[in-house]
Amino acid sequence: MRIIIVGAGEVGYQIAKFLTYEGADVVIIDRDGAKLRRISEELDIATIEAEGSDPSAFKEAGADKADLLLAVTNSDETNMIACLLGKAMFNIKRKIARIRNPDYFFNKELLGKSNLDIDPAINPELEAAEAVARLIENPFASEVIGFEQGKILVIGFKIPKDSPVNGKKLKSVRSLINQEFIIGVIERDENVIVPSGDDIIQEGDIVYMPIPREKIQEVAQSLGVMATPSKKIMILGGGRIGYYIANKMENKADIKIIEKDSERCKFLSKHLGKTLILHGDGADKQILLEENIQNTDTYIACSNNDELNIMASLLAKKLGAKKVISLVNRTDYVPLAHNLGIQSVLSPRLITASIILRYLRRGEVISLTAIAENKAEIMEIEVSNKSSLVGRTLKEGIFPKNSILGAIIRDDRIIIPSGDDLIRERDKLIIFALKDSIKEVEKLLT
Incomplete structure (x- = not known):
């Protein structure tokens, strides 16, 4: 896959960093030579120092063979012109752009297929506000990610000193608090792990758990935190x-x-x-x-x-x-x-950057969110009839190291899985994975 990124700022850098893991053919365009040098020093990708709306730079980047254009500069106008060039001159099939000005972002005719053909446009401020609103509704959390139209939430929260699970092995926690749950990822200082049953939960750990929306109150109280929405x-x-x-x-x-x-x-x-x-x-x-x-x-x-x-x-x-x-x-x-x-x-x-990543994944990926400073990902996928997961149980050890199945969504039911649960075609799965295991997880999906 050939991908052109216009904009070498923080968003462009994070996406380019991700794509180096994927082995994609990437070219990044920016007028700021210092930003490009940073990327060249850290990542093995091609760079072009030019305006993001320069047709000659697109030609040099091989835009006529590109599968995807990502326009993520700080200028809405540059991003829109880049997408217009990608469509009119080089016939790039898919164009994604960061659009901050609400007058542009909410103008569906302007961004629609008959004009700029940007799919999707992403508004960072609006997305940040949505993320904050989820935290207001779940104040014990440090991060909240919604899946399946909000029916299941992945809650990241810091373990307080007085929590009943502080200092306990993970395998003993379920019986201790009498709740069905899975901890998908633990963020501890600079380290991020997908835990096993013998890992010990510590004060200050940020743990990520999938929880059905209607059970958030009782799970939170069981873990020693309050879940009353902010007023x-x-x-x-x-x-x-x-x-x-x-x-x-x-x-x-x-x-x-x-x-x-x-x-x-x-x-x-x-x-x-x-x-x-x-x-x-x-x-x-x-x-x-x-x-x-x-x-x-x-x-x-x-x-x-x-x-x-x-x-x-x-x-x-x-x-x-x-x-x-x-x-x-x-x-x-x-x-x-x-x-x-x-x-x-x-x-x-x-x-x-996290929102853009979901459009770069293979398999039946419905949504994707990077967590723990982009060291891990949560994927929501639908199991196709081609997937090697169909008809298998978790106790068979089907998921690679550093990944774990957090939840199964089946016919509007949310299942927190155990070893005996069978995966079926058309199940939706919430999967936690560290960076080094994502490619192996993807192989299971296709």
Whole structure:
């Protein structure tokens, strides 16, 4: 497969890094030579220093033979022109673009097949807001990923010191808490593992578990965490992400947005019906105290400044906010923020890269999400009649090392599997896999 990536920023880099594992034929185009040198030094792929809308650069990249174009620069206009070139001049079959401006993103006619033919367009701010909304509804979690239209959620959460499973072997936990569950991945400091029964759960571990939506409350309580949705929310920053979060959640919770820019405050007041808009600095200790930060269920730092978001989140946590969520674009800040004690850290760039990845997989992949700083993936797949999984049970050891089946979805039923469960054609499976086992998992699907 030949893939052209326009944009060598963080999203383009993460996708290119992933594709090197897959053995795809990749060319990346960007006008920034420094970004291209970074990629050339770290990854074995071709680079072209040029504007992302330059037809000669597309020709040099072999666009006439390309199967896929990914346009992920910081400019919507460059991304759209790149897709137009890919369609009109080189007949590239599939084009995926990052589109941030809502006037473009929600214009289905512009992006549709008869015009730019972008499929899909991905809005990082909107996707980040959706991810934050899931965390608000499940405040004990550090990450929430929905599958099967939200009927089953993969919850990532940090094990507290007083949890009944802290210090226990995994194989003893199910009987201890009297719940059916599987831990698919454990993130511990810099390490990520698919655990076995003899692995011991430790305080501070971030564990990822598939849980049917209707059982989240009881599973959370069994693990020593509370699952009551947030009702009082404070947001630092009224940019696009802050606006999207408030717009989605203001009918479910009391929301305050603290925004420095007076003109932006006017926009928010006009377009949000129930959210309280405050003109000021959402990282100012005095303002936070005046606005009763100690009674706030969730504080969300989503300004355009990564460092400010991290420091403001730490301040809000110190002042008594029950949960803090920090959004950072620089991916190297994600583990740092976690280590500083921020419960939930999201990167819109990583979210965007993760969404794009699902379109690059083989087999019957319905959706895919990268987790644990892209060191592992959760795949939702449908079992075809060609799959070698059909008619086999888990106790046969059918899944490769560093992968595990987390759930089976069959006729609207969700099964947390045991060794005797048989896999059938048309089952949907939730599979956890580390990077080194993904190719082996894919072989089972085709």
